[in-house]
Amino acid sequence: MTILRTALAGVALATAAFAQVDLTAAESHGEQNKDFSKAELHVWPVQGNIYMLVGDGANITLQVGKQGAVVVNTGFAKMSDKVVAAIKKLSERPLQYVINTNSYPDSTDGNAPVKLSGTTITGANVTNDIRDSREGAQILAQENVLTRMSAPTGKKSPTPPDAWPTDTFLGKEKTLFFNGEGIEIIHQPEALTDGDSFVFFRRSDVISAGDIFNTDGYPVIDVEKGGTIEGTVLALTRLVDMSIVEHEEEGGTLVIPGHGHLCDQAEVVEYRDMIAIVRDRVKDAIKRGLTLEQTKAEKLTRDYDPTYGHNGYWTPDMFIEAAYKSLKPGK
Amino acid sequence: MIQVRFALTALLAFASIALPAFAQVDLSGNWNAMFLEDQPERIPGPELGDYLGLPITDANRLRADSWSSSRITMPEQQCRVHVSPYIFRGPTNLRIWEEKDPETQNLVAIHVYSQTYEQNMVIWMDGRPHPPEYALHTWMGFSTGKWEGDVLTVHTTHIKTGWIRRNGLVESDRATLTQHFIRHGDIMTHVSIVEDPGYLTEPLIKTQDFRVNLNYNGNWLYPCESVEEVVGRKEGEVPNYLPGQNKFLKEYEAAHPMVPYEAARGGAETMYPEYQKKLKAMEAGGKK
Numbered sequence: 233m234t235i236l237r238t239a240l241a242g243v244a245l246a247t248a249a250f251a252q253v254d255l256t257a258a259e260s261h262g263e264q265n266k267d268f269s270k271a272e273l274h275v276w277p278v279q280g281n282i283y284m285l286v287g288d289g290a291n292i293t294l295q296v297g298k299q300g301a302v303v304v305n306t307g308f309a310k311m312s313d314k315v316v317a318a319i320k321k322l323s324e325r326p327l328q329y330v331i332n333t334n335s336y337p338d339s340t341d342g343n344a345p346v347k348l349s350g351t352t353i354t355g356a357n358v359t360n361d362i363r364d365s366r367e368g369a370q371i372l373a374q375e376n377v378l379t380r381m382s383a384p385t386g387k388k389s390p391t392p393p394d395a396w397p398t399d400t401f402l403g404k405e406k407t408l409f410f411n412g413e414g415i416e417i418i419h420q421p422e423a424l425t426d427g428d429s430f431v432f433f434r435r436s437d438v439i440s441a442g443d444i445f446n447t448d449g450y451p452v453i454d455v456e457k458g459g460t461i462e463g464t465v466l467a468l469t470r471l472v473d474m475s476i477v478e479h480e481e482e483g484g485t486l487v488i489p490g491h492g493h494l495c496d497q498a499e500v501v502e503y504r505d506m507i508a509i510v511r512d513r514v515k516d517a518i519k520r521g522l523t524l525e526q527t528k529a530e531k532l533t534r535d536y537d538p539t540y541g542h543n544g545y546w547t548p549d550m551f552i553e554a555a556y557k558s559l560k561p562g563k
Numbered sequence: 564m565i566q567v568r569f570a571l572t573a574l575l576a577f578a579s580i581a582l583p584a585f586a587q588v589d590l591s592g593n594w595n596a597m598f599l600e601d602q603p604e605r606i607p608g609p610e611l612g613d614y615l616g617l618p619i620t621d622a623n624r625l626r627a628d629s630w631s632s633s634r635i636t637m638p639e640q641q642c643r644v645h646v647s648p649y650i651f652r653g654p655t656n657l658r659i660w661e662e663k664d665p666e667t668q669n670l671v672a673i674h675v676y677s678q679t680y681e682q683n684m685v686i687w688m689d690g691r692p693h694p695p696e697y698a699l700h701t702w703m704g705f706s707t708g709k710w711e712g713d714v715l716t717v718h719t720t721h722i723k724t725g726w727i728r729r730n731g732l733v734e735s736d737r738a739t740l741t742q743h744f745i746r747h748g749d750i751m752t753h754v755s756i757v758e759d760p761g762y763l764t765e766p767l768i769k770t771q772d773f774r775v776n777l778n779y780n781g782n783w784l785y786p787c788e789s790v791e792e793v794v795g796r797k798e799g800e801v802p803n804y805l806p807g808q809n810k811f812l813k814e815y816e817a818a819h820p821m822v823p824y825e826a827a828r829g830g831a832e833t834m835y836p837e838y839q840k841k842l843k844a845m846e847a848g849g850k851k
Binding site: 486495504530 | 620621622623624625626629634639640642643644680681682695696697698699700701702723724735736737760761762785787798799800801803805806
């Protein structure tokens with residue numbers, strides 16, 4: 233039912249709104265203009281049924297098994313041929329689900345080509361009534377991801393309809409059971425945006441954290457899209473709570489970050505603590521009556537910049553600005 | 564004659580390939596830490612605000628200034644392990660053994676088990692490469708070793724973020740470690756050299772000594788279970804000090820009046836003998 237609902241909504245939005253794709257948002261993440269012909273895609277086994285695909289763009293999580301494949305995020309479209317080839321190499325059966333953890337271009341730009349490499353298992357009247365219902369994998373995401381990727385009737389859509397989620401959820405989470413394990417897509421409200429999710433592969437004991445957690449940059453909080461630094465700290469605290477260490481704060485649940493290296497709970501704690509500390513400093517700056525420019529001038533992230541401050545598309549100043557705007561009373 | 568020459572050549576060729584795989588010195592056994600260097604820092608623990616003699620960057624100094632010891636009351640911090648460059652400095656015993664290939668008896672790895680936190684550092688001796696950067700980082704990191712004469716030299720990468728001093732000074736997950744294990748009879752010297760350009764302006768070099776223990780072979784377990792030490796802590800709260808507001812940083816100065824505050828702030832220059840001149844100039848200028 234949700235597939236049908238979203239498909240119909242998608243058709244309506246597409247015909248009315250889609251005239252020109254706006255890549256401004258994608259370009260703002262700085263990697264659209266790279267020479268992807270030379271870019272490599274690395275496949276790294278994580279544990280259980282899970283692999284991490286590492287290339288230019290966001291990390292991609294791949295689950296394979298008897299039923300087929302699931303990917304969490306799709307990276308940049310220019311890498312999609314390599315992503316599809318990697319999926320086909322590891323999975324004898326087709327891709328059935330794409331899950332988006334947010335609407336950011338480096339996570340969703342490859343949605344359309346990757347989706348088209350897969351299939352949707354349908355039956356009964358769905359197969360008969362909707363001619364293309366089996367074409368392409370389903371794209372699952374929290375409802376606000378669709379809202380951010382599409383546009384109301386008469387408005388220009390930021391992404392093409394083929395890239396939009398085909399099935400969305402509104403509650404706290406959506407669950408699947410696929411390839412012998414439970415999969416939870418857990419909404420994290422007011423984190424980077426209003427539509428972020430973690431994806432928890434329960435049997436493999438791996439969490440795909442999306443861009444809420446990175447090892448090489450500050451969180452890209454988009455205040456205009458409902459993101460807050462407080463919500464990001466709370467989301468990361470939930471991620472800490474969800475993960476169970478094997479021994480001495482190491483191993484056990486593994487966490488695939490949006491960008492950077494494979495992690496366990498310890499790195500999530502480190503990242504959460506860093507953001508909470510910067511949050512406290514920005515709160516104090518606001519309390520002292522500092523303007524945004526004065527707050528930036530204080531260089532409140534300078535002790536963490538050696539680790540997180542070299543990300544060209546999201547500078548320390550941009551992070552501070554997002555934090556400031558999300559904490560300023562009357563935001 | 565040709566056959567003899569061929570046999571010698573083959574033998575030399577075999578030896579040149581096989582030699583690096585065989586230990587020059589056997590490090591196997593149980594080793595107790597001796598605490599000949601930096602005992603006050605290693606056993607009672609360092610004082611807050613004491614960064615003396617460490618080549619830290621400004622970023623590292625602020626990390627430590629902001630650090631609150633209440634942070635280690637958080638459940639997820641309580642069982643955190645000392646990372647590989649630091650664990651050798653703690654109150655730990657070591658058990659070292661060699662892993663041999665059962666078919667060839669070539670040395671595959673040297674294992675260094677640390678009693679504290681039950682950590683096992685595997686030093687791969689079989690020439691395998693280090694994993695890619697995106698692989699998992701661990702407390703002990705990924706190590707490969709080679710014999711340089713009688714010295715075992717080890718290169719370690721993929722280390723998690725951890726201490727360089729137990730008062731908030733850090734090394735990042737980009738740090739690399741070079742280790743030398745040097746045996747002198749019953750004594751073994753361990754040399755660690757940490758490089759971390761973001762947080763250290765120069766390599767941080769430390770040594771520590773161990774004595775072989777022939778009479779003890781304990782189980783050396785380290786069970787650690789985190790508990791709720793502070794009830795009612797708000798979700799998302801992380802203890803820390805705002806810049807310039809850590810009043811405990813002056814405690815060191817009060818306890819050690821002969822050490823000027825500027826010296827306690829550390830930095831590469833405080834490592835070298837030439838710093839004595841600057842200290843005298845401070846003294847002449849009216850600073851303690």
